[in-house]
Amino acid sequence: MLLSVTAVFQSACSNRDRIQKLSVLILSIVFFLSCSLKAAEKTVETGNRLVYLDQDDPYYVSQHFPKLTTPQWYGDPSVKAVCVLAIDDMRDVQKYETYLRPILERLKEINGNAGVSIMTCRVKPEDPHLQKWIQEGVSIEVHTYDHPCPLLKDRDFEKAKGTVDRCVDLLNEIPHSQPVAYRMPCCDSLNTVSPRFFTEIFNSQSSKGNFLQIDTSVFHVFTDKDPELPKEYVVDPDGQGRIEKYVPVDRGFVNTIFNYPYPYPISRLCWEFSCVTPSDWSAQHRQKPMNPLTVRDWTAVLDATVVKQGTFNLVFHPHGWISNEQVIKLIDHATVKHGAAVQFLSFREVLERMNQHLLAGQPLRNQQGADNGVRLLDLNSDGFMDVVIGNQSVQKTRIWNPAQNSWVESEFPTQLVTKPAADGTQSIRSRFGILNHQVVLFTLTADESNAWRFDGKNWIEDDALLAGLPAGEQSLFILKQGIDQGVRLRDLNHDGQCELIVSNPDQQSVFTWSEKNSNWQRLAWSLPQETLLVDAKGQDAGLRFVDINEDGYEDALFSNESCYSLHLFKSIDEGWKQLFNKQRKDADEVPAISRNGTNNGAWFHSKHLWVQNEDTAKLKHLVAGKSFEELMELQGPQPKSPSAALKTIQVKPGFHVELVAAEPLVQDPVAFDWGPDGKLWVTEMADYPLGVDETGKFAGRVRYLEDTDGDGQYDKSTLFLEGLGYPTGVMAWRKGAIVTTAPEVFYAEDTDGDGKADLRESLYTGFGEGNQQ
Numbered sequence: 125m126l127l128s129v130t131a132v133f134q135s136a137c138s139n140r141d142r143i144q145k146l147s148v149l150i151l152s153i154v155f156f157l158s159c160s161l162k163a164a165e166k167t168v169e170t171g172n173r174l175v176y177l178d179q180d181d182p183y184y185v186s187q188h189f190p191k192l193t194t195p196q197w198y199g200d201p202s203v204k205a206v207c208v209l210a211i212d213d214m215r216d217v218q219k220y221e222t223y224l225r226p227i228l229e230r231l232k233e234i235n236g237n238a239g240v241s242i243m244t245c246r247v248k249p250e251d252p253h254l255q256k257w258i259q260e261g262v263s264i265e266v267h268t269y270d271h272p273c274p275l276l277k278d279r280d281f282e283k284a285k286g287t288v289d290r291c292v293d294l295l296n297e298i299p300h301s302q303p304v305a306y307r308m309p310c311c312d313s314l315n316t317v318s319p320r321f322f323t324e325i326f327n328s329q330s331s332k333g334n335f336l337q338i339d340t341s342v343f344h345v346f347t348d349k350d351p352e353l354p355k356e357y358v359v360d361p362d363g364q365g366r367i368e369k370y371v372p373v374d375r376g377f378v379n380t381i382f383n384y385p386y387p388y389p390i391s392r393l394c395w396e397f398s399c400v401t402p403s404d405w406s407a408q409h410r411q412k413p414m415n416p417l418t419v420r421d422w423t424a425v426l427d428a429t430v431v432k433q434g435t436f437n438l439v440f441h442p443h444g445w446i447s448n449e450q451v452i453k454l455i456d457h458a459t460v461k462h463g464a465a466v467q468f469l470s471f472r473e474v475l476e477r478m479n480q481h482l483l484a485g486q487p488l489r490n491q492q493g494a495d496n497g498v499r500l501l502d503l504n505s506d507g508f509m510d511v512v513i514g515n516q517s518v519q520k521t522r523i524w525n526p527a528q529n530s531w532v533e534s535e536f537p538t539q540l541v542t543k544p545a546a547d548g549t550q551s552i553r554s555r556f557g558i559l560n561h562q563v564v565l566f567t568l569t570a571d572e573s574n575a576w577r578f579d580g581k582n583w584i585e586d587d588a589l590l591a592g593l594p595a596g597e598q599s600l601f602i603l604k605q606g607i608d609q610g611v612r613l614r615d616l617n618h619d620g621q622c623e624l625i626v627s628n629p630d631q632q633s634v635f636t637w638s639e640k641n642s643n644w645q646r647l648a649w650s651l652p653q654e655t656l657l658v659d660a661k662g663q664d665a666g667l668r669f670v671d672i673n674e675d676g677y678e679d680a681l682f683s684n685e686s687c688y689s690l691h692l693f694k695s696i697d698e699g700w701k702q703l704f705n706k707q708r709k710d711a712d713e714v715p716a717i718s719r720n721g722t723n724n725g726a727w728f729h730s731k732h733l734w735v736q737n738e739d740t741a742k743l744k745h746l747v748a749g750k751s752f753e754e755l756m757e758l759q760g761p762q763p764k765s766p767s768a769a770l771k772t773i774q775v776k777p778g779f780h781v782e783l784v785a786a787e788p789l790v791q792d793p794v795a796f797d798w799g800p801d802g803k804l805w806v807t808e809m810a811d812y813p814l815g816v817d818e819t820g821k822f823a824g825r826v827r828y829l830e831d832t833d834g835d836g837q838y839d840k841s842t843l844f845l846e847g848l849g850y851p852t853g854v855m856a857w858r859k860g861a862i863v864t865t866a867p868e869v870f871y872a873e874d875t876d877g878d879g880k881a882d883l884r885e886s887l888y889t890g891f892g893e894g895n896q897q
Contacts, residue, residue, distance in 0.1 A: 171558035171615030187383035190502035201529035223442035263470035277741035289330035305471035320725035335493035370402035376745030385434030403439035404446035514540035557613025592644030608662035649699030663721030799856030824848030
């Protein structure tokens with residue numbers, strides 16, 4: 125292709141028109157190559173794009189994660205963005221009425237509805253003013269009863285759950301109102317959000333059976349990494365990040381996601397509507413309260429949200445940090461610049477539209493608050509979220525068509541969750557993964573063993589995907605007698621294909637898919653010893669897959685209340701190599717990922733393991749953390765390479781050091797001497813200090829090194845003597861060497877030319893055998 129371009133160029137130099145054509149040709153070639161490279165990148169995309177379905181991480185989304193745009197759930201494709209104005213901390217109804225009234229009236233002027241949500245601590249349910257708000261379109265939402273900051277503190281988990289449940293139950297007593305959303309106290313200023321909250325509090329029910337469906341506690345940040353956004357939206361004139369500057373880094377703030385302004389599910393039961401950065405608190409923390417720059421930057425965030433077709437969820441307070449007039453300026457900007465393309469809704473209205481237009485009337489949580497078998501995933505790899513519904517009543521697949529702004533429905537082949545138990549709880553019976561660049565689905569129970577693949581339009585039953593999996597007593601089950609068996613699909617070596625893992629106290633295996641043989645093949649290795657995905661009760665045992673050393677492979681980090689270990693993935697042929705394995709009673713260097721079968725509040729963010737729970741509240745930034753670099757260093761000091769070791773030697777001017785020998789030619793050297801023939805004699809104390817395997821067995825050695833090619837470096841090593849007790853010295857002498865090894869000094873010689881000593885003569889004896897050093 126390059127030769128062709130050169131030939132065209134040479135023949136076109138004298139003709140401007142032909143040169144212009146050549147330019148078009150070259151640009152076309154560049155464009156073609158660019159597209160080819162992008163296609164190549166896509167073909168080697170990791171097969172782990174669906175693992176979030178099995179995790180409890182609130183921060184898994186990123187700029188390149190499939191989008192859930194406003195047209196997908198609002199119900200009107202002309203609406204590009206939704207704005208939720210959600211004010212915090214309500215206790216005094218009259219104070220909030222005074223502050224909100226101008227805002228409510230302005231919203232009603234726009235469309236007759238005051239779409240505002242009030243995150244509430246405590247009110248009197250019978251207060252008549254609440255009914256006035258509700259009739260105007262306001263929703264009353266949950267912010268805890270006592271406003272603890274942080275929620276998880278004082279080593280009292282039940283107290284934390286109690287203040288949430290008490291608020292949920294109180295607000296459910298308000299006539300004509302049912303709260304649907306929650307915001308964590310102080311989530312804009314401190315690290316108060318925790319995966320432990322979602323798995324152990326949000327996903328449960330109150331004692332009265334009430335529950336919520338939306339969280340709005342994670343903060344979203346636009347940056348200049350998104351090429352779709354105009355630079356002026358995300359970069360200040362001085363070059364600093366226009367929005368990033370508001371993140372309170374002085375408080376070690378990590379409650380953030382970046383360049384993903386869309387709702388997304390957490391732990392299968394919770395919608396996360398991330399908040400915009402800055403809140404009024406983080407704005408006044410950086411600059412003075414009621415600063416006009418805050419409104420200026422809010423409008424930039426809103427404009428960016430319209431470009432991305434996302435959601436704008438504002439955190440503000442009536443505490444003197446921002447005025448109601450400034451909030452109205454934001455509303456006016458949205459109305460003047462974007463018109464009806466931006467709609468102001470309450471969280472109650474948001475949930476109603478999500479359930480109706482996105483989920484076809486099937487919410488994430490069923491009437492008992494349990495898993496309703498609804499999953500969001502990009503089935504056809506077009507960059508947009510699709511929906512599958514698999515419960516007792518409905519089995520449906522919904523594919524988003526971005527060109528038509530519409531949903532295309534087809535059947536879904538199975539139930540993702542079990543039938544509801546008496547208490548309404550349900551268990552997961554199916555797992556998703558990636559094989560042969562297609563989404564695959566496995567249902568493995570005592571009653572059903574099936575596999576399907578999605579061909580881009582429909583689910584195709586394909587039991588050939590079960591080929592090679594064990595049968596009989598060794599059969600694999602996703603769910604057995606209601607207990608999670610630790611079956612997961614994970615792309616360990618990032619080749620685009622998921623491995624199938626089973627990890628419980630009775631089964632530990634890893635299977636890889638053979639494209640050549642079209643079956644699963646059990647690998648010679650399994651998960652690292654003493655690590656488990658689930659315990660005997662099917663609960664979280666503390667194992668996470670994450671690329672700690674950033675080599676592109678899935679390392680295994682295991683940490684619970686008893687022990688912790690790190691294992692680095694080497695290859696699909698070798699599996700993992702242990703870096704360290706320690707008992708917590710002996711050291712406490714890595715925060716526990718799970719504790720007594722529950723999520724201990726662990727997640728991975730900014731190349732760190734973070735943990736936030738009721739035990740971390742007294743730490744500097746409310747979190748326990750360990751960077752990936754610190755985790756790697758826990759293996760202890762590592763030997764340097766020969767070249768690295770050479771660089772550490774310092775000599776006087778005029779001298780230099782050369783490397784003549786290194787491992788594996790010589791190991792554990794303690795003394796050496798040159799013979800007249802150029803051989804380098806070396807004693808090795810391989811048994812120091814307690815003998816082989818700490819049994820006292822001697823393993824000292826004497827060897828000699830030779831330079832066979834005359835390049836000045838030794839390249840041949842011959843073992844002369846072995847099984848010596850802590851040898852400390854050697855001297856070349858006659859046809860052999862004198863060796864010191866207490867209590868004896870002896871002479872050894874090779875008399876038959878095989879390189880090994882066969883003559884040994886004691887010269888002196890009686891030396892003390894104390895400290896071998």
